[in-house]
Amino acid sequence: MNRGGSNASAAANYLLCTNCRKVLRKDKRIRVSQPLTRGPSAFIPEKEVVQANTVDERTNFLVEEYSTSGRLDNITQVMSLHTQYLESFLRSQFYMLRMDGPLPLPYRHYIAIMAAARHRCSYLINMHVDEFLKTGGIPEWLNGLEYVPQRLKNLNEINKLLAHRPWLITKEHIQKLVKTGENNWSLPELVHAVVLLAHYHALASFVFGSGINPERDPEISNGFRLISVNNFCVCDLANDNSIENTFTGTIFNINSTQRYLICELEALMERMKRLQEDRDDEEASQEEMTTRFEKEKKESLFVVSGDTFHSFPHSDFEDDMIVTSDVSRYIEDPGFGYEDFARRGEEHLPTFRAQDYTWENHGFSLVNRLYSDIGHLLDEKFRMVYNLTYNTMATHEDVDTTMLRRALFNYVHCMFGIRYDDYDYGEVNQLLERSLKVYIKTVTCYPERTTKRMYDSYWRQFKHSEKVHVNLLLMEARMQAELLYALRAITRHLT
Numbered sequence: 001m002n003r004g005g006s007n008a009s010a011a012a013n014y015l016l017c018t019n020c021r022k023v024l025r026k027d028k029r030i031r032v033s034q035p036l037t038r039g040p041s042a043f044i045p046e047k048e049v050v051q052a053n054t055v056d057e058r059t060n061f062l063v064e065e066y067s068t069s070g071r072l073d074n075i076t077q078v079m080s081l082h083t084q085y086l087e088s089f090l091r092s093q094f095y096m097l098r099m100d101g102p103l104p105l106p107y108r109h110y111i112a113i114m115a116a117a118r119h120r121c122s123y124l125i126n127m128h129v130d131e132f133l134k135t136g137g138i139p140e141w142l143n144g145l146e147y148v149p150q151r152l153k154n155l156n157e158i159n160k161l162l163a164h165r166p167w168l169i170t171k172e173h174i175q176k177l178v179k180t181g182e183n184n185w186s187l188p189e190l191v192h193a194v195v196l197l198a199h200y201h202a203l204a205s206f207v208f209g210s211g212i213n214p215e216r217d218p219e220i221s222n223g224f225r226l227i228s229v230n231n232f233c234v235c236d237l238a239n240d241n242s243i244e245n246t247f248t249g250t251i252f253n254i255n256s257t258q259r260y261l262i263c264e265l266e267a268l269m270e271r272m273k274r275l276q277e278d279r280d281d282e283e284a285s286q287e288e289m290t291t292r293f294e295k296e297k298k299e300s301l302f303v304v305s306g307d308t309f310h311s312f313p314h315s316d317f318e319d320d321m322i323v324t325s326d327v328s329r330y331i332e333d334p335g336f337g338y339e340d341f342a343r344r345g346e347e348h349l350p351t352f353r354a355q356d357y358t359w360e361n362h363g364f365s366l367v368n369r370l371y372s373d374i375g376h377l378l379d380e381k382f383r384m385v386y387n388l389t390y391n392t393m394a395t396h397e398d399v400d401t402t403m404l405r406r407a408l409f410n411y412v413h414c415m416f417g418i419r420y421d422d423y424d425y426g427e428v429n430q431l432l433e434r435s436l437k438v439y440i441k442t443v444t445c446y447p448e449r450t451t452k453r454m455y456d457s458y459w460r461q462f463k464h465s466e467k468v469h470v471n472l473l474l475m476e477a478r479m480q481a482e483l484l485y486a487l488r489a490i491t492r493h494l495t
Contacts, residue, residue, distance in 0.1 A: 043211030
C-alpha cells in the first residue's frame with residue numbers, strides 16, 4: 001500500500017478555515033434545528049412583517065386575485081410592507097406567467113427556472129419547478145438542459161449575458177435566435193422570454209437582498225433540516241455568518257452607539273439639504289456632468305464585497321435549499337459572472353446614453369407592440385417604485401426623498417454603463433455611504449453573495465420597511481437596465 005498516496009487522498013477531503021485555521025471536512029452535512037417559526041425573512045423580525053399582513057386586508061385580496069401559487073408566499077409577505085407597489089408587481093407577474101401571450105405556460109416557468117439558476121436562487125427554482133409541473137410541463141425537462149428542446153437551449157447565451165453583462169448583447173444575438181429554421185423564435189416569443197429573464201434575474205436580487213427564507217414544507221414535522229456546510233466553520237457563527245444571528249457586532253455602549261447613529265442620520269439629511277441648495281444656486285455644465293459620471297463609474301470598480309468573497313461561498317440562508325436542488329443542471333457556463341462595465345486596462349466600452357434609447361420613448365412602445373399590454377404593466381411598476389414615498393426618513397417626517405431614490409436608481413444604472421445626461425453623479429458620492437454602495441453592488445451584480453451583516457451595516461437608523469423599499473428600487477432598476485440593452489438590440493435588428 002502506498003501510504004503517501006493514501007495520505008494525499010485523505011488530505012484532499014479536508015481544508016483549513018481561513019479565519020480560525022481549524023481543519024474542516026469537505027462535503028459534510030449536519031442536522032440543524034429548525035425553529036417552529038422563522039418568518040418570511042432572515043433579515044427582518046417576523047413580527048414586523050406579520051403586523052403588516054394582519055393590518056392590510058388588501059394583501060390577501062391581491063394574493064387571491066393574482067398569485068399563481070394560490071398562497072401568501074414569503075416574497076409577497078415582505079413586499080406587502082409596500083402594498084401599493086405589491087399590486088403593480090403581482091399584476092405584471094401574473095400577466096407574464098398566466099395571461100394570453102406568445103409562449104406556452106410550461107415554457108414560461110422553465111425560462112423562470114433558467115433565469116433564477118444564473119444566481120443559484122433555489123427559492124425561485126423550487127417555486128417554478130412546482131408551477132412548471134402544475135401547468136403540464138414535461139417532468140424529464142427537470143433533469144437538465146440536455147433534456148429540453150433545442151430552441152429553449154438556444155436561450156442560454158442571452159440568459160447569461162442579460163444576467164451578468166447585458167451591455168454585450170448585440171443585434172447579432174437577436175438575429176441568431178430569430179433566424180429561419182425549426183428552432184427559431186418569433187420576435188413576440190423572444191420579447192416575452194426576455195421580459196421573463198429580466199424579471200427573474202431582478203427578483204433573485206430581491207430574494208437575496210431581503211433574506212427571503214425558504215417556504216416551510218408542511219410535511220416537515222420533526223423540527224430538523226439537513227443542510228450542506230461546505231467551507232462553513234463554527235467560528236462563522238461568531239462572525240455573523242448565520243441567519244439566526246440578529247446582531248452585527250457586540251455593542252459595548254448602547255447609548256453612545258445610538259447617539260452615533262442619530263448623528264449619521266442627521267449628517268445625511270444635512271447633505272441632502274446642501275445638495276438641494278447647491279442645485280438651486282448653479283447648474284453644472286454638461287462637460288462637468290460627464291466628468292462626474294466617468295469618475296463615479298471608475299470608482300464603482302473599487303466597491304468590492306470585502307470578506308464575503310472569502311468567508312462564505314454563498315449567502316447562508318440558501319444552504320438548506322442547495323441540498324435538494326442542483327441548480328447547475330439549468331445553466332451553461334456557470335463560471336460566467338458580472339464584470340465591471342469600466343474594467344481596468346481593457347478597451348473602453350461605449351457608455352449607453354439613456355437619452356438615445358429611453359424606456360419611455362423607445363423600449364415601452366417596442367415591447368408593447370410585440371407583447372401587447374405588458375409594456376403598460378411594466379411602466380406602471382417602474383413608475384410606482386420610483387415615485388413611492390411616505391415622506392419619511394427613519395424617525396423624521398415631511399422629508400422629500402426624491403433625491404435619495406434617484407441616486408439609488410441611477411447608481412445601479414451607472415454600474416451597468418447607463419448614463420443620464422441631466423443627472424449630477426456627484427450626488428451619488430454625497431448620498432450613498434460606502435457600506436450602502438457595497439450592498440447595492442452585491443445585491444444587483446452578484447446577489448447570491450449577500451449576507452445579513454451587509455444588510456445590517458447601512459442606514460442603521462432606518463426602518464426595515466425602508467430597506468425593503470431600497471431593495472424594490474434596486475430590483476426594478478436592474479430589470480429596466482437589462483430590458484434597455486435587450487430591446488435596443490432588437491430595435492437595431494429591426495432597422
